[in-house]
Amino acid sequence: MEFDLSWMLLGLPLAFVLGWLASRWDLRQIRAENRQAPKAYFKGLNFLLNEQQDKAIDAFIEAVQNDPDTSELHFALGNLFRRRGEYNRAVRVHEHLLSRGDLSRSDRDRAQHALAQDFLKAGLLDRAEDALRRLEGTGFEAEARLALLAIYERSRDWPQASGIARRMQTSGQGDFSARLAHYLCEDADAVLAQGQQAEALERLEQAVATAPQAARPRLALAQLQHRMGQSDQALQSLQALAEQAPAALPLAAGLLVDLSAATGQREAIHQLLNSHYQQLRSLDLLQALVTLDAREQDANAPGRTRLIQHLEHEPSLVAAAQWLTEEKLAHEEHHPAIQRALDHAAKPLTRYRCAACGFEARQHFWHCPGCQSWDSYPARRVEEL
Structure with a gap:
């Protein structure tokens, strides 16, 4: 059977045409997809800038569906879910990123950090701890x-918190001695x-x-020493407090009054209170001086005259x-009613106020219950600020 060359002559052009058409079709499809993905991305960005988070999420989901390998879109989507409080969806997005084998080391670390933030925001502290x-x-x-x-402080796990703080101090992240x-x-x-x-x-x-400069350890030590009957040692602790952290002495004013009777060193304590009151006109120091004067039998003691001098x-x-x-x-006959009104008006002025968040309380806190800041409460009443 003879081979017919005419079929070959007809087939070659036909194959060329079909191949050219197929390539053009693939190029069109690729271009359409490339146009569609950036369009959805920029649409989502526009919605985000206009604070339309619902529409932004829809646009980013569309972009991710068109190009599931785009890690940046996944990060943007996960962050949006977290900001909206949809923590389960944010966790799924970041866990999906971590499951990808083609993810770079830097993006993997970034996804792990984002996942830890998801757990923190959701209040899942045990899972957040593991992720961190x-x-x-x-x-x-x-x-x-x-x-x-922050997790260990919130859960009051002080040994674990101490371990982390020491590692941070060793690595040069700051001075954590007071903490x-x-x-x-x-x-x-x-x-x-x-x-x-x-x-x-x-x-x-x-x-x-x-932390020799810290006020709380010395004050707490003096309180415990007085409780254990070691009043002389307690006074020495408070004298050291007055030298190392004089601004905190008003917090020890009441204890100093008690120690004046327990130690018999009324004159030394009176002098200590008075010298610091002259430098810092504190209501607590004033009250302590008035109390000590009232206990004296000396008619020349200033006593309540100090209140007028303070005013x-x-x-x-x-x-x-x-x-x-x-x-x-x-x-x-009107005195009781007037006194009640004045006491009622003055009561809020005797509170302490956090300098970080403004949370007010009747007692002084070393760790603010509002914003969790340390040493954010001045040792002065609201009226003195």
């Missing part, structure tokens, strides 16, 4: 340690609640050695209400 620990040795290590520190002293004080409170005074005393002494320098409603307590009025 996986960031050791990465570029997110410093942020992860800070987040772990470590707070942890020791918190631990001392815990063991003291169980009646273990010796163990509490040991932790407080360690806290003083860890000459500071327009204090708290001091005025206290002075009026024992004064006789022209219409004495």
